[in-house]
Amino acid sequence: MKIIVPATTSNIASGFDVLGIALDIFLEVEFFVDSNKFKIEGCPYEYCNEENFIVKGIKKVFNLYSPDYWSKVKDKLYINIKSDIPIARGLGSSASCIAAGLIFANEYLYYNEKIEKLSLNNLIKLGTELEGHPDNISAAILGGVTSSCIDKENGKIYSQKILFDYDFLENFNFYLFIPDFEVKTEHARKILPKNIEFNDAVFNLSRLAILFTAIINKDEDLFPIAFEDRLHQVYRKNLIKNYDHVILKAKENGAIATFISVSGSTLVAITKNNNQNNNSNFEEKMQDFFDSFKENHKTCWQVKKVKIYNEGAKVFL
Numbered sequence: 001m002k003i004i005v006p007a008t009t010s011n012i013a014s015g016f017d018v019l020g021i022a023l024d025i026f027l028e029v030e031f032f033v034d035s036n037k038f039k040i041e042g043c044p045y046e047y048c049n050e051e052n053f054i055v056k057g058i059k060k061v062f063n064l065y066s067p068d069y070w071s072k073v074k075d076k077l078y079i080n081i082k083s084d085i086p087i088a089r090g091l092g093s094s095a096s097c098i099a100a101g102l103i104f105a106n107e108y109l110y111y112n113e114k115i116e117k118l119s120l121n122n123l124i125k126l127g128t129e130l131e132g133h134p135d136n137i138s139a140a141i142l143g144g145v146t147s148s149c150i151d152k153e154n155g156k157i158y159s160q161k162i163l164f165d166y167d168f169l170e171n172f173n174f175y176l177f178i179p180d181f182e183v184k185t186e187h188a189r190k191i192l193p194k195n196i197e198f199n200d201a202v203f204n205l206s207r208l209a210i211l212f213t214a215i216i217n218k219d220e221d222l223f224p225i226a227f228e229d230r231l232h233q234v235y236r237k238n239l240i241k242n243y244d245h246v247i248l249k250a251k252e253n254g255a256i257a258t259f260i261s262v263s264g265s266t267l268v269a270i271t272k273n274n275n276q277n278n279n280s281n282f283e284e285k286m287q288d289f290f291d292s293f294k295e296n297h298k299t300c301w302q303v304k305k306v307k308i309y310n311e312g313a314k315v316f317l
């Protein structure tokens with residue numbers, strides 16, 4: 001069985017822990033259940049064990065069926081990983097792995113034990129229990145742009161793919177600025193305040209509302225203000241070297257909006273898709289800018305153009 005899962009970005013500035021977007025960068029995992037021992041290949045050695053997020057996803061579903069089911073399957077399982085998603089760069093690498101594991105276990109139980117498949121929303125709920133937040137896992141599984149919320153009182157997760165006019169979003173280019181340093185999610189969460197000012201909460205609510213308004217009404221003039229935020233980026237930017245310099249340069253070169261991808265270290269810039277020359281110009285200018293960083297600041301950044309991936313995770317039997 002082969003499962004392909006997209007990378008994701010989330011928060012999208014004002015949509016902290018709420019919005020997620022699937023991107024056309026992929027994790028590809030092949031599962032073989034005729035091996036003579038448990039084995040994982042294709043990822044760094046420290047992840048080639050049961051602490052791998054793919055395995056955690058598998059166990060999460062198997063445990064619902066039987067607490068000892070993993071031990072019955074484990075020694076027959078060989079997992080081969082091919083991934084273009086950078087680790088710990090804010091592109092949902094852990095969410096994509098969890099999604100792959102959840103989906104594999106769901107399919108495996110269906111075909112081998114004749115167990116009714118869990119719904120996608122149930123898989124998202126299980127993934128959220130592992131991730132702690134639903135924005136990346138929902139986008140990885142459903143594709144497109146997703147919104148989510150957690151109802152802790154009733155133990156429910158509500159996640160849906162938003163039915164925007166995705167043709168409108170084709171009018172914009174999304175660029176990733178991927179540095180050679182990591183930002184660990186747990187560290188990025190620890191630096192956030194436990195309490196926020198009422199005015200800051202209203203500020204973010206207004207920007208999130210304007211973001212939806214901009215996309216629904218196809219009003220690109222609202223984009224610069226729609227991606228403002230006071231809940232997390234003001235704190236997390238301190239974990240990203242030369243953040244202010246990079247954001248300023250992106251805007252000078254034509255970006256109409258920027259935001260931190262998940263908790264960093266990747267940054268995202270959005271430009272208007274005017275013509276092919278402008279598109280290549282922006283990418284070229286930003287890469288030249290980052291190349292100067294390599295000499296002066298001893299950090300290396302990659303500029304990568306991406307698209308919203310609308311289809312979500314795929315299974316090939």
